Amino acid sequence: MIKRIICSIILLIICYILQTTLFWHMRLAGVVPNLLLILTVSSGYINGHKDGIITALMCGLMSDLIFGSVIGLHALIYVIIGFLSGYGHNIYLKNNFSVPLVLIGICDMAYGMLYYVFEFLLRGRLDFIYYFNNIILPEVLYTMLAAIVFFKIIVMVYRLTVSPENREEF
Amino acid sequence: MKKRRKFNISARLLLIISVVVCIVLIVFSFKYQDDVNSFKTSVGNFMTPMQKSINSIGGYIYSSFDIFRSKKELIDENEKLKEEIAKVKQENVSLIEDKNELSTLRKLYKLDEGYSQYPKVAARVVSHDDNNWYNLFTIDKGSADGIQKNMNVIAGSGLVGIVCEVGNHYSKVRSIIDDNSYVSGMFARTSDTCDVKGSLSTLSEGYINVERISIDAEIEEGYEIVTSYESDKYLEGILIGYVSNIESDPNNMTMTARLSPVVDFNRLDTVLIITQTKNSDELEEMTNYD
Numbered sequence: 001m002i003k004r005i006i007c008s009i010i011l012l013i014i015c016y017i018l019q020t021t022l023f024w025h026m027r028l029a030g031v032v033p034n035l036l037l038i039l040t041v042s043s044g045y046i047n048g049h050k051d052g053i054i055t056a057l058m059c060g061l062m063s064d065l066i067f068g069s070v071i072g073l074h075a076l077i078y079v080i081i082g083f084l085s086g087y088g089h090n091i092y093l094k095n096n097f098s099v100p101l102v103l104i105g106i107c108d109m110a111y112g113m114l115y116y117v118f119e120f121l122l123r124g125r126l127d128f129i130y131y132f133n134n135i136i137l138p139e140v141l142y143t144m145l146a147a148i149v150f151f152k153i154i155v156m157v158y159r160l161t162v163s164p165e166n167r168e169e170f
Numbered sequence: 171m172k173k174r175r176k177f178n179i180s181a182r183l184l185l186i187i188s189v190v191v192c193i194v195l196i197v198f199s200f201k202y203q204d205d206v207n208s209f210k211t212s213v214g215n216f217m218t219p220m221q222k223s224i225n226s227i228g229g230y231i232y233s234s235f236d237i238f239r240s241k242k243e244l245i246d247e248n249e250k251l252k253e254e255i256a257k258v259k260q261e262n263v264s265l266i267e268d269k270n271e272l273s274t275l276r277k278l279y280k281l282d283e284g285y286s287q288y289p290k291v292a293a294r295v296v297s298h299d300d301n302n303w304y305n306l307f308t309i310d311k312g313s314a315d316g317i318q319k320n321m322n323v324i325a326g327s328g329l330v331g332i333v334c335e336v337g338n339h340y341s342k343v344r345s346i347i348d349d350n351s352y353v354s355g356m357f358a359r360t361s362d363t364c365d366v367k368g369s370l371s372t373l374s375e376g377y378i379n380v381e382r383i384s385i386d387a388e389i390e391e392g393y394e395i396v397t398s399y400e401s402d403k404y405l406e407g408i409l410i411g412y413v414s415n416i417e418s419d420p421n422n423m424t425m426t427a428r429l430s431p432v433v434d435f436n437r438l439d440t441v442l443i444i445t446q447t448k449n450s451d452e453l454e455e456m457t458n459y460d
Contacts, residue, residue: 071198
């Protein structure tokens, strides 16, 4: 457990830095893929509810502390998503990459909607269709694209935390 | 075995604990904003140096992609465009337009002179907001370089935004196109005041909104909007952009318009920070009167 948390922290820092710098230069349709969400969902999917929640809490707080105005809002959204993605652990299959991709897509959609409700709807921006077409949907697609690469890397890193005899199930 | 049992909290309990922690944090951060800011600063100080180095690599990779693309397509395109420009130029040059241009250029020249009296510091853009909903970015100068909150940020000849948070060696800038941004501006030629509001939903079409222009204002499309003397954060007379699509509101008291900013926010890499805040300016004036 401790090993996995340390791994999560390292992955979190790498993902965060990449998301705010490198991927900003590689924007498609004006959006950046949400690597922190990929990390949260993968962690929930690979290791179960508890890891999902802990990783989500760290990702959310990181996001809040660096760019948020209110601390805890992102963390709340991420924790909900981290917990839900833990249900995916029940259908975890080794070497299957299509299930996590769909899971990440659904979760990013949920993230976008929750974010819209908390940050934009509450300020009276009602044009949901516009935000959905121009921000949420492109972000989902680009995040799924990035997940093809990042999910494999994340699986590989988490494999290192398991003792060699248990490594088979990963 | 006993030790193991200790760790066995159920996932639901963990979820409830985390949600409660988040809600407490939200309430806490509303109530004790200053304490929270110092903690945020320490996290920022830890992350910014790493972001700085990776960002320069990202910029390099991006520009090298650009070079690949430019090889053939752009040369062809350039040739075509050049021909077109020559044609259009010949057709369009007329005396009236020249005259218009002259007057706007004179105005701009004056504005530019206006900026040069302010002390400025150059800074590099280090990283951008981590989600797609807002327009904040980090620069590599902080309180150690004399940056303070509410300093104005410009690039080229136009307003970029305002410093909203300062760390030791970094600070965060909220750009004027951000959905939460609000600048009180005025028309450079007629001194009519208005509000310039950032808006995410209109940004992809290249403009932001201008609201609360008085119905009596004698304005035309293409007029410059500068920061107003009324604003308590922005220094007076910094160019924001040009208006278009002026329409009167249903209430017939005010007008709204679109504004295209002069700064290209997609290609920002260096910005200038005016190291003078409006408040200190006013204080100085007050002491002069004494």
